[in-house]
Amino acid sequence: MNNTVIVKNLKIERDHTTVIKDLSLTVDNGEFVVLLGPSGCGKSTLLNAIAGLLNVSSGSISISDRDVTHAEPKDRGLAMVFQSYALYPTMTAYENLAFALKVAGAKKAEITARVKETANTLQIESLLDRKPHQLSGGQRQRVAIGRALVRQKGVLLFDEPLSNLDTKLRTELRLEIKRLHHKFNNTLIYVTHDQVEAMTLADRIAVMHAGDIEQIGSPMDIYHNPQTRFVAEFIGSPAMNFIQGHIELGDAKIEFVCETLRLDISNYQAKQPLTQGQAVCFGIRPEALTVGKKSGPYELDLIEQMGADCVVWCHGLNHHWVAKAHGDFTAEVGAALDIDFDCQQISLFDPVNGQRL
Structure with a gap:
């Protein structure tokens, strides 16, 4: 039936x-x-x-x-x-x-x-x-x-x-x-x-x-x-990180730019071609961020131990970030961190209507 x-x-x-x-x-x-x-x-x-x-x-x-x-x-x-x-x-x-x-x-x-x-x-x-x-x-x-x-x-x-x-x-x-x-x-x-x-x-x-x-x-x-x-x-816990910025088009790459943060997003599959200076909302999930205990522009706020992994809360470049790391990751509150962004796993949204670009 x-x-x-x-x-x-x-x-x-x-x-x-x-x-x-x-x-x-x-x-x-x-x-x-x-x-x-x-x-x-x-x-x-x-x-x-x-x-x-x-x-x-x-x-x-x-x-x-x-x-x-x-x-x-x-x-x-x-x-x-x-x-x-x-x-x-x-x-x-x-x-x-x-x-x-x-x-x-x-x-x-x-x-x-x-x-x-x-x-x-x-x-x-x-x-x-x-x-x-x-x-x-x-x-x-x-x-x-x-x-x-x-x-x-x-x-x-x-x-x-x-x-x-x-x-x-x-x-x-x-x-x-x-x-x-x-x-x-x-x-x-x-x-x-x-x-x-x-x-x-x-x-x-x-x-x-x-x-x-x-x-x-x-x-x-x-x-x-x-x-x-x-x-x-x-969808997702912790929630996706969001940051407002704009697009810059170079001869060989497309970059997302927010103040001093510049990320190569050339591989992003946009529904319509991105344009020079276009305002966008950049989204990236915590697991697509890799934190390292290096002298970077980010400062550790808190680590939440979850067993096999942990949630790392930090701030830097005028924004707050949340990342996931292996459960044995440790650092002191206030420690300087570096973050690597996996730009194969990003989402871009229209900052006005919230639709995916």
Whole structure:
């Protein structure tokens, strides 16, 4: 069955405020798409609209080649996992898993078989006789995921399902969700503000900002080729370094110039030819900076040890910089540093509209 989800020119208004602006998105059959963005960007609103939990002002939503723009949630052929688990507190895990099947009129033998199969898949067979208050946060979320899986729908929606869990449980359940997607090949739309979840789970990431999609692409494409400054700044931890400057064209090279800093950027693949004196915003990720304990123009502010690597904060040439270094890098605060720039890994943006040049 074709479980493609297509959103066309969607607009959603609340209290005379536009929350979603003429948004279009296609999630292909069996694809895992993550809606990523900061709080208030509209990602959960979009997910709820696809689920049928919100009315739309204009545009259309189709699922499995059916227009479901105004269909009831139960008629859309999908299942949803919520951030808050939403388990029935007086029911056991088994009863929570079985509830939707009972309401749908499934036979007892079928319900038993599907609940046991789902519990086995999620490794919660030993928890089926427990009520939610007897389960840990991770166990409750597994039951919530199982309640969606047991319905055997082709489209699954996840609304920040791991945000209430600690780091270890988030890591475990990320792997579980990815494994489940590989096993069942559902079309999956997943909302999060956590870029690590997005990068590790998604086939494609849709980065949202102010009610629209800024960029959609594979995790590596989003990371290495951000199409706007917002995407470049939002993806990556620590965030990309930015500095304002201009372009100087020589006979044999193209340089980015900012005060006394001059960098050869001749290999940069610009969308349009760069021009003499053109103002640009230069962006470079921390891992593309190599710091050395030499007598250079930069001064160390702080080293954050992260184990295998460390984050180096420094300043110089009237700017602050953040770089990544090997975990054994040490220096005293205030020490003079040198920085080498890998100009094969840079991004240039229009300083006015933030678009990639």
